[in-house]
Amino acid sequence: TQIKGDGEAHPALSPNDEFADYGTWDKGDIVGYEPKTPEMLPYEYARSALKLGLQLDAELGANPFKFGMVGATDSHTGLATANETNFFGKASHLEPDNEKRAEYKILESPVDESLTSYAWEQVAGGLAAVWASENTRKGILDAMRRKEVYATTGPRMTVRLFGGWDFIGDDLETPRPEKLGYARGVPMGGDLSSAPKGKSASFLIWAAKDPDGAHLDRVQVVKGWLDASGKLNEKVYDVAWSGKRKLRKGGKLPAVGNTVDVANASYRNSIGSPMLATAWTDPDFDPGERAFYYVRVIEIPTPKWTAYDAKRIGAKLPKGDSGFHQERAYTSPIWYTP
Numbered sequence: 001t002q003i004k005g006d007g008e009a010h011p012a013l014s015p016n017d018e019f020a021d022y023g024t025w026d027k028g029d030i031v032g033y034e035p036k037t038p039e040m041l042p043y044e045y046a047r048s049a050l051k052l053g054l055q056l057d058a059e060l061g062a063n064p065f066k067f068g069m070v071g072a073t074d075s076h077t078g079l080a081t082a083n084e085t086n087f088f089g090k091a092s093h094l095e096p097d098n099e100k101r102a103e104y105k106i107l108e109s110p111v112d113e114s115l116t117s118y119a120w121e122q123v124a125g126g127l128a129a130v131w132a133s134e135n136t137r138k139g140i141l142d143a144m145r146r147k148e149v150y151a152t153t154g155p156r157m158t159v160r161l162f163g164g165w166d167f168i169g170d171d172l173e174t175p176r177p178e179k180l181g182y183a184r185g186v187p188m189g190g191d192l193s194s195a196p197k198g199k200s201a202s203f204l205i206w207a208a209k210d211p212d213g214a215h216l217d218r219v220q221v222v223k224g225w226l227d228a229s230g231k232l233n234e235k236v237y238d239v240a241w242s243g244k245r246k247l248r249k250g251g252k253l254p255a256v257g258n259t260v261d262v263a264n265a266s267y268r269n270s271i272g273s274p275m276l277a278t279a280w281t282d283p284d285f286d287p288g289e290r291a292f293y294y295v296r297v298i299e300i301p302t303p304k305w306t307a308y309d310a311k312r313i314g315a316k317l318p319k320g321d322s323g324f325h326q327e328r329a330y331t332s333p334i335w336y337t338p
Contacts, residue, residue, distance in 0.1 A: 001126035001153050001330075002074035003090050008296075008330055009047045012038060017236050018252075019220075019298060022153065022328065023123040032109025032116060047224065050333060051234065054226040054290040057337070068147030068189050068332035069294065071126020071154075082154040084327075087124040087305035094119055099315040102306050120306050120318040123325070127152045129159070131187065147189025152329040155210040161188040161295045163334040165195065167202040167279045177204060188294070189332040200285035201336055205239065206277035207297040207329070215272025217242060217256040217298045217326065221280060225291035236296075239280040242273035258301045262323035265303045265311035272300040287338060294333040301326050 001007070005023025014020040028035045042048045046069065053065030073082050074090065081088040087096070094101050102120035109115035131148040132139040143149060150159050160178060164185025171180050181204050186192060192201060209216050218241040224234045238253040245254050259268040282293070307323035309315040317323050 001071040001123075001151050003122040003125050004074065005123060006071075006126075006153065006330075007044065007046050008069075010041050010045050013041055013045060013048055014234060014236075017234075019236075019296070019326070019328070022325070023121070025117060025121065027117060028109070028112075028115040030107065032107055033111055035112070035115060047222065047234065050292050050294075051224045051226075051232040054224065054292065055230075055232060057290060058226055058230075063335070066147075066335065068144070068149045069151040069330045070128035070144075070149050071151035072128060073125030075125060082125040082127050084124045084154060084303060084305040085308055087308075089119070090122065096309060096313060099309070099313050102309060102315055102318050102321075118318065120321050124154050124305050126154060127156065129156075129329075131160075147332045148187050150188060150329055150331040153327040155213045155299060155327050155329070157210050157213075157216075157297055157299075157329045158208040159295060159297055159329050159331055160204075160206050161331045161334065162186065162204040163190065163192050163293065163336075164202055164204070165192075165199040167204045167281075169279045171204055171279055172206065172277050177206070180204070186334060188334060191335050191337065193337045195285070195287040195336070195338075199287075200281050200283075201291075201293070202279065202281040203293065203295075203334075204279050205295055206275065207240075207295075208275045209272075209299075214267065214299045214302045214327070215242065215269045215274055216276050217272055217300050218253060219276045219278065220296045220298065221282075221293055222296055223282065223284075223291060223293050225286075225289045227286075227289055235284070237280070240276040240278040242271065242276065242300075256300050258324070260301050260303055260307075260324040262303065262307050262317065263311070265307040265323075267300070267302050267324075269300075289336075290338065291336045292333040293336075295329075295331040297329040299327045 057063035162181030
């Protein structure tokens with residue numbers, strides 16, 4: 001995830017995923033000559049690549065798309081401004097001293113105006129989070145090599161994921177649930193294989209809000225799998241959420257609500273939860289199918305940088321810009337191989 005939105009999923013590839021469109025740039029190529037076509041999309045998004053990796057593993061005996069998830073800003077200012085409240089633009093000429101900066105044509109198409117991308121379509125960027133054993137260069141690089149990392153769109157959310165065969169809700173009540181996670185399972189970026197007879201993949205999951213940020217809306221598990229017929233599948237499960245909402249028929253969770261005051265670039269943490277946790281067992285687990293699982297954490301709605309510009313420097317909110325969005329985090333997957 002970076003200033004051009006995220007590369008997790010695309011609504012055309014995941015039509016049943018209501019959160020598969022975060023700041024997505026999909027108009028055309030980077031110079032604005034060629035429009036995007038549907039056949040390009042499967043090769044441009046992480047979830048699709050993870051699914052293709054399962055297929056290639058079955059065919060070749062190796063998975064070339066076994067990667068972890070990290071985020072960055074893709075900004076060229078040298079400034080640490082991944083938060084919407086402090087976005088200094090992709091480059092120095094788009095710093096927040098110009099009330100017209102949101103309307104700037106950051107990529108102007110020479111052939112078709114519909115392929116032009118504007119600065120307001122950017123998001124502030126992302127961060128890479130690393131579960132290192134020690135705060136040293138070696139410790140951080142070791143964590144990256146084992147893919148015990150996750151991405152956020154800017155907030156400093158804390159997210160943990162462990163996979164195994166016998167996690168239960170009581171495990172979360174222990175003083176150090178991560179010790180159980182390492183002892184009885186594998187962390188994000190790890191592998192499970194050869195399910196014990198009668199067991200299903202289970203996961204220990206918890207997430208905490210950015211201490212200076214918004215409450216959490218929900219925690220989701222994204223699963224992809226290769227079935228016996230050779231078809232690739234995916235499903236998004238809501239596994240923990242704030243408030244007293246209940247899953248509707250078909251498994252859809254009602255929206256958390258929206259406290260954003262766009263005109264004042266503000267929001268209230270009167271909805272959502274500061275922390276969400278669960279022990280979740282895959283209800284559709286098949287020990288004979290290759291699969292991957294990763295966690296996505298969704299915040300409650302918060303203002304975009306364009307709303308902060310409108311409030312602070314008198315800029316107008318561009319047409320088509322709601323002025324708010326729902327920021328998120330994504331963990332590296334855990335893979336299952338029969």
